[in-house]
């Protein structure tokens with residue numbers, strides 16, 4: 001690890017954040033340098049501080065400390081993420097023998113200078129009790145590799161010397177703050193001017209009089225640890241499985257929905273009978289080497305590098321040995337029993353924790369990291385974003401445990417009860433931000449023809465409702481540019497673009513396989529891709545008729561079949577919402593191919609409703625009247641047929657939208673968003689409805705379903 005300090009960047013930081021003062025500006029700058037190193041901190045981990053002066057409204061200078069606030073990430077922190085507090089008031093707390101977590105948080109909050117500031121880190125008092133101006137704290141992989149071994153303290157003592165004393169593991173909070181400050185003082189009193197502390201099985205603190213000094217000491221110590229580890233390798237893992245990558249990808253598409261289904265928890269709500277999880281799969285060469293190694297269990301089946309990973313990863317990963325029979329049934333059996341066994345072990349861990357520490361409400365017993373030889377790593381979360389956090393921590397954990405093993409060490413993590421303390425600590429659980437979930441949270445939707453005018457509106461509505469969305473489209477470039485737009489608004493983890501020609505069986509199968517590889521499965525399919533051709537039957541060519549039938553009927557058939565196949569593997573029900581047309585009830589002249597193909601699709605939806613009900617899959621249709629555009633995106637269908645439809649009605653194409661509006665009972669314009677709302681309604685299982693058609697047409701008497 002190298003220092004990334006730059007004088008020019010530091011000057012720019014002082015200028016950019018001049019309103020916050022030079023100390024805080026430089027604190028922001030080097031916090032970001034630390035945050036940018038994934039080997040130091042991940043996803044909100046680590047914290048930093050600076051001691052400075054605050055001028056109150058009367059002009060009185062008050063000694064102040066700014067510490068990272070919860071909810072901020074060091075990589076992207078700003079001055080607002082470093083709330084300032086009355087330093088002297090916090091330091092006076094050191095005289096207490098004990099302080100509960102709630103009282104500690106309250107003390108931090110009442111000492112804030114800004115009543116609206118975020119709650120400062122749980123390590124605030126540790127930063128306050130240490131005298132240095134700038135303090136940096138990380139959970140560096142290399143420090144954890146060195147300290148999670150029986151001889152770790154000795155190695156660190158040799159490597160860092162007396163200016164960086166060791167602190168045995170104590171759970172973060174008031175007790176650790178007092179203890180660590182006392183260790184630092186003892187070093188000072190014995191003449192070893194300390195520059196930092198190694199918190200065994202937790203992380204590294206360094207400090208300095210300037211931002212640069214503290215940061216560069218941090219990097220230098222971590223670099224020393226990294227070099228020691230690299231030069232101490234004495235054995236290599238033995239790769240046992242050499243899977244053909246293409247076969248591994250195919251099996252991953254089969255395994256993911258089976259796994260996702262087994263991870264879902266049954267509920268007592270008949271309309272929402274499962275609490276699902278979303279998966280994020282990783283199969284980098286590095287991960288495959290580890291999961292394919294003969295030493296997989298020895299290296300990975302152990303407690304985390306540091307207890308605060310537990311809230312993201314649970315105490316242990318779940319290892320699943322591939323079944324002898326590599327069929328859906330074989331995998332289902334193997335995965336079911338492994339997941340059940342994990343739950344039993346997790347509940348035993350919780351029971352032991354409750355015995356030791358007192359009552360707590362048990363959290364779910366679902367693994368967050370699943371390792372499967374030959375297939376890779378599946379990270380699990382309530383959302384793909386959470387799954388990715390678990391996956392990132394898991395990747396660093398695998399790498400660090402492997403490295404530790406390669407140096408010949410016995411990996412020795414903290415015992416279960418320390419993990420339990422952190423996992424069930426209210427201040428840690430608060431980081432997960434438990435709130436009411438959106439109606440389609442934990443769900444994965446796949447929309448065909450997603451880049452079109454209606455498809456994009458449906459996608460946006462589903463994302464707003466909390467779903468993860470796969471944008472399937474023949475035109476991958478268009479789907480990709482829509483993905484970028486939606487990702488800017490909803491985050492990159494929740495939306496993916498995948499090429500799909502719904503008229504091509506292989507392409508549709510491949511697209512749904514890809515949905516499973518990216519999200520773990522699918523809960524909602526929206527067969528929406530459609531085309532039209534306007535011509536009297538006498539002038540309609542066989543080729544044109546077939547083409548419309550291929551997209552609007554065969555495409556719907558393939559989409560329903562392939563989506564239902566994955567839903568069946570999951571075994572957690574689902575929804576299919578077919579975008580039908582008012583033409584099914586009220587066909588239009590010179591619209592024969594379209595009307596016939598949509599009638600076929602509507603009938604397929606009803607047959608699917610009959611066949612899939614027993615599996616908890618509901619199939620409904622939405623019958624829109626003409627939708628001409630969504631925002632700036634004109635309907636491709638209407639661009640193609642509009643001129644002919646206008647001619648058939650003896651009007652100009654630009655008058656069509658108004659014509660369609662006026663012919664409805666409500667006389668309101670129809671938008672893609674209306675269709676999106678109807679899809680969200682069905683997907684939310686608000687009513688026990690299947691086989692139904694919901695018109696979204698402004699009210700057309702001839703279109704009333706019957």
Ligand code: ZN
Nearest residue numbers: 046137202203
């Ligand atoms: Zn920490």
